Amino acid sequence: MSTFIKRYQIIIYCSLVFTLWILISFSFIFCSFTDYCIIKKIDNSITLQEHIPKLTCDNIMAQGIKNIYTKSKLKVLVIPPKNHFADKKYSAIIVLPPAGKTVRKSEGFYEGLTSLANNSGFIIAYSDYLPLNETNLSKISEVKNTLSENYCINKNDITMLGHSDGATNAAIISYRDIGIKIKNLIISANGINKKALESEICPKKFFSLMILHSVNDAFFRDFGRDNIEWISLCSNCKNTYEKLDNGCMKIKDCDRKIVYCEGKESHNEWPKRNNIIIDFLK
Numbered sequence: 001m002s003t004f005i006k007r008y009q010i011i012i013y014c015s016l017v018f019t020l021w022i023l024i025s026f027s028f029i030f031c032s033f034t035d036y037c038i039i040k041k042i043d044n045s046i047t048l049q050e051h052i053p054k055l056t057c058d059n060i061m062a063q064g065i066k067n068i069y070t071k072s073k074l075k076v077l078v079i080p081p082k083n084h085f086a087d088k089k090y091s092a093i094i095v096l097p098p099a100g101k102t103v104r105k106s107e108g109f110y111e112g113l114t115s116l117a118n119n120s121g122f123i124i125a126y127s128d129y130l131p132l133n134e135t136n137l138s139k140i141s142e143v144k145n146t147l148s149e150n151y152c153i154n155k156n157d158i159t160m161l162g163h164s165d166g167a168t169n170a171a172i173i174s175y176r177d178i179g180i181k182i183k184n185l186i187i188s189a190n191g192i193n194k195k196a197l198e199s200e201i202c203p204k205k206f207f208s209l210m211i212l213h214s215v216n217d218a219f220f221r222d223f224g225r226d227n228i229e230w231i232s233l234c235s236n237c238k239n240t241y242e243k244l245d246n247g248c249m250k251i252k253d254c255d256r257k258i259v260y261c262e263g264k265e266s267h268n269e270w271p272k273r274n275n276i277i278i279d280f281l282k
Contacts, residue, residue, distance in 0.1 A: 052121060132169065
């Protein structure tokens with residue numbers, strides 16, 4: 001009888017352990033692919049008085065933090081400043097995520113960027129991830145239109161920014177001039193090399209470009225300089241650099257503003273040069 005009870009207890013314990021393992025695995029998967037497990041509050045901030053926009057829209061638009069969706073059902077988290085005015089034309093930063101990141105995970109990855117952007121009068125928008133392919137480029141480019149259809153945005157001052165896959169998507173969309181034109185492109189750890197650039201057309205729109213890339217990027221070594229040199233030459237500029245006070249380098253004597261910032265992070269690290277990025281946009 002005691003042997004039977006012990007076997008019965010072992011079966012119960014094993015069943016409980018297996019059930020617990022299933023629940024933990026499900027929870028891990030659920031938390032990995034959704035934002036429901038993120039408890040950290042979004043850290044938006046007020047726009048300083050000197051950066052509050054002067055231009056206004058004809059209509060009152062959306063106000064406050066919202067999730068909006070493109071016509072292709074891509075989710076976009078829009079974070080205006082705390083003192084946001086729904087009828088003022090804000091400059092916008094559209095942020096594309098590294099591989100697999102949801103809007104909230106992306107906002108956390110680009111640590112500190114939201115608050116600093118809001119301070120300087122930017123609405124910042126984070127999109128969900130879509131894999132790198134030709135079909136998805138047009139879907140991702142819809143974010144610009146969707147944002148301007150919902151919020152009062154200065155269409156002449158839109159920046160696209162991304163890291164890793166986000167940088168690659170942002171770059172190709174901007175190089176090919178897909179959707180609303182942009183004023184600035186900021187890419188970090190992008191995956192476009194010299195060979196891939198041979199099939200791209202030099203961007204006609206004269207947006208400014210900042211490239212951040214690490215000498216320790218084991219995945220895309222030297223890809224940052226490949227992009228700098230390509231866009232510099234196709235813009236009829238020489239590949240000669242001028243060192244800036246912030247440690248970055250600028251292409252000399254060029255009508256197009258082209259800045260290169262080199263770091264020492266691994267590929268999967270955001271370089272955290274948020275102050276330099278926001279200064280570049282002013």
